[in-house]
Amino acid sequence: MKRILILGAGRTTPSLIDYLAKRSSEMNWEVRVADISLSHAQQKTAGYPNTSTCAFDILQTEQSDSEISAADLVISLLPVRFHIQAALACLKFKKHLLTASYITAEMKALDQQAKDNKILLLNECGLDPGIDHMTAMAALDKIRIEYGGIVNSFISYTGGLVSPESDSNPWNYKFTWNPRNVVLAGKETAQFIRNGRYKYIPYHRVFTRIEPVEIEGYGSFEGYPNRDSLKYRELYGLQNVATMMRSTLRRPGFCAAWNILVQLGLTDDSYSLEGLKKLTHRDLMNTFLYFHPSRSVEYKLCEHLKLDLHGEIMQKLTWLGLFEKTPIEMDSASPAKVLQELLEKKWELQPNDKDMIVMQHQVGYSIGNQHKKLQSSLVVIGDDMQHTAMSKTVGWPLAIAAKLILTGELLDAGVKAPITPNYYRPIIKELETLGVNLIE
C-alpha cells in the first residue's frame, strides 16, 4: 500500500481527498491527512475509506520527519512559507512533493539537489498557478507546433467568484479563497506589455484600470491587471510577444467600489490603528476623512472622492456596514485586518452556495500574413460550500499529478511547474472527464 501524505486540511482539500480516497482501494493507496488541528483533518476524511489522520506541526522536526519518511508522496497545502520545510524533509527522505503555490527563490535553489536525488518538487500545480499555466501552454503549443503560427499577444483572465444562482449581494462576490489574500490583492505595481508598450500601474490605480470581459453563457465581468505579467513571457516562451497581460476577474462594479476602500486606506496593512476598542466602524471611516464639525461621514466621503451619495458605490459600501455605529471589538489591528474581519461576515459562502471559477485565454497569432485569434475559456461551478469550484480546480490537478507519479506514468526530477506536455496533456485530459472543460 502506498501512502499519500496531505499536509494541511484547509478549504482546498475536500476535492483532493475525495479524488484520492475514491480511487484508494483500486490503486492500493492510503490517504493520510495531517493538520495542526486533528478535528479539521478528521472532518475532511469522515466517511472515506483508506484514510487516516494525525495532528501535525511542520515545525516539530521529529514528528514531521517521522510522517514524511513514512509516506510515498507528499502534497503540501500548508501556507506557502512552510513549503520549504516540507521540501527539505522530502529531500532528506527522498520523497516527491507537490504544491499548488508559486515557486519561491528558496524552493528554486533546491533544483540541483532534487535532480541529484531523483526527487520531483512539483509546484504551481493547482488553479492559479496551475490550470492557468497548463491551459495556456496547451493553447500556445498548439499554435506554435500544430499550426506553425507565431504568437503576438497573450491576454488571460482568471477569477474565483460566486455562481449566478448563489449571487445574493450587491458586490456579486463571496469568499472562496483566503480572505487575507483578497483584501491585499493587487498590492504590487501591475506590470504588463501591450502592443509593444510597457505599462506600469501603481497599486492605488489598479482598480481604475479595468476592462470589460464577456464569457458566453455567464455574462459580463471586469478584469484588473494582476501584478507582474512580464515575467510570464519567459515562462511561456514568449520573450518577444507584443502583448502579455494577466488579469483578475470580478463582476462589473466591484472594482469601482473596491477602489474606494483602497483610496481611503482601508486595505493598508503597514501600521496598527490606535485605540480601536473605542471605535465603531463609522468612526474608523471618519479617521480616513478630513475633519469637519458638522458634515456627515457619508457626505465627506462622497465629496472627497466624488461619489454619488445615492449611487451604486455608496450602496455597496453601506451594505458592508462601514457606516454603522457597531463597535470594532479588536484590540489593535491594521486597517486591512479590520476590513477583513468585516468582509468575512458579509462575504461568507453559505452552506448551499455554489462558487464559480472563470478563466479565459485570448491568444493572438499569425500564420504568414494572416492574423488569427484563439480563445479558450473554462468555467467550473462548485457543488456546495465544501466541494467548491476552488477546491476542485486546486485539488484535482494535484491529485491527478500524484496518481501519474505513483503509477509511474510521469517520471521527472527537480523543481518544476507543470508547463510541459508530459504534465499538461494527461492532467487536462483527465480534468475534462471530471467536468473541467476548456471551450475553444
Place this chain on the structure above:
Amino acid sequence: MKRILILGAGRTTPSLIDYLAKRSSEMNWEVRVADISLSHAQQKTAGYPNTSTCAFDILQTEQSDSEISAADLVISLLPVRFHIQAALACLKFKKHLLTASYITAEMKALDQQAKDNKILLLNECGLDPGIDHMTAMAALDKIRIEYGGIVNSFISYTGGLVSPESDSNPWNYKFTWNPRNVVLAGKETAQFIRNGRYKYIPYHRVFTRIEPVEIEGYGSFEGYPNRDSLKYRELYGLQNVATMMRSTLRRPGFCAAWNILVQLGLTDDSYSLEGLKKLTHRDLMNTFLYFHPSRSVEYKLCEHLKLDLHGEIMQKLTWLGLFEKTPIEMDSASPAKVLQELLEKKWELQPNDKDMIVMQHQVGYSIGNQHKKLQSSLVVIGDDMQHTAMSKTVGWPLAIAAKLILTGELLDAGVKAPITPNYYRPIIKELETLGVNLIE
C-alpha cells in the same frame, strides 16, 4: 588644542565649518573635515584657519578608529545608516558624537552604554529634526511652566523652499536638500490626531489633503501632513493632546501637480523599468497610461486624471520636460530614480540663488476657561548656493552644541535629542544672534 572631527562634507557643512573655523583661534580648536572625497573636504575648508582634511571611509575600521580616537568631539553628517558605526567607535574611544538625524532603534539601544561611559550621543540637533524640537519645546514649556496653561493642540509646519527673489520656476521649488528624500517624501501613511479624532492618510492621498498657511511677510503656502505625527505626543509630553499634526510646506499649487506624479506612479521606487535605454521621457509617461492607438500622451493623461489640458498642473508637468522626446539615457532604474534625474536638472539651485527655511508652530492652550493661541514663526534666507538657509539651520545648532560641550557649559550623557532646556535655551539664544529669529 581641541580637535573637532566632522564626518562628511556634503551640502549642509559650509555653515557648520564657517562657524567653527571662525572661532577656532579664539577657542583653540582644530577643525578636521573627513570625507570620502578629499577634494570635497578641501573645497569646503579652503580659506579657513585651523582646518585640516582627510579622505575618509567610515567602513575602513582602522582608519576610522585612528581618526575618531584622535578627536575630542565628532560631528557626523554622513548618511544616516553610517551613524551607528560612528557611534560605536565614539563609545570605544569615549568621544562625544553629534548628528542631525533621527534617533534610530539601533542608536537608542546604545543609551545605557553611553551613560556608563559618560559619553553624549546627541542626535536630532539640526533643523528638522532639531530646531523644530527646540522651538516647539521652548513654546510648550513657556505655556506650561511660565503661563500655567494646558496645551490642547499642536500644529507645526516646516518647509525648505526657495527665497522669493530666486523663485524662478512654475513649481516655486528648488532642491536645497537631498533630492532622493524629496522624491520619496511622504511614502508612509500620514498619521495624526485632530480634535480628538485619529486621521490616517495613505501615501497616494497625502498630496490631496493640503491646508493653506499664511506666513506674514512671506505670503501663501500649503502644508501636507508629514508621516507619523502621533509619536511626537510622547516626545513633547503631550500624551493627551486633542490635536497633534506636523506638516511640510510647499508653495500653493505644488502639491496638486506633485500628486499627479504620485498618481501616475513616477515616485514608485519598488521595481526597475525594463528597456529604459530605448525610451524617451514621453514614452515613459505613456507607460503609465492606458493604450490608445491615436490619442496623445497629454490627452490621455488629462482624460484619465481629470486635468485641464491648458491648466496650471499641465504647465508644471510640461515645464519639467515629462512630455519631451528626449532619451532617458539610464540603463535600468526605478521610476523614482528617473524622475529624480530629471528634477535634479530642473530644480537645481543656481550659484546666486537663495533658499528659504520656513517654520511655524501653532499651539492652542487654555488657562482656566480661557482659550489662547501661541504662534511662533521662523524664516531663514540663505546667502547663496553654498551658505544656504538649510546649511545654516542644520549646521549652526550642531556647531553651537559642540561649543557648549567643549567649553563644559553643557554636560550630559546617553542617547539624547535637544528637547530639554539645558539644550534648547542656549542654542536658541545663540541662533538669534546669528539671525535665526523666532517671531511669536
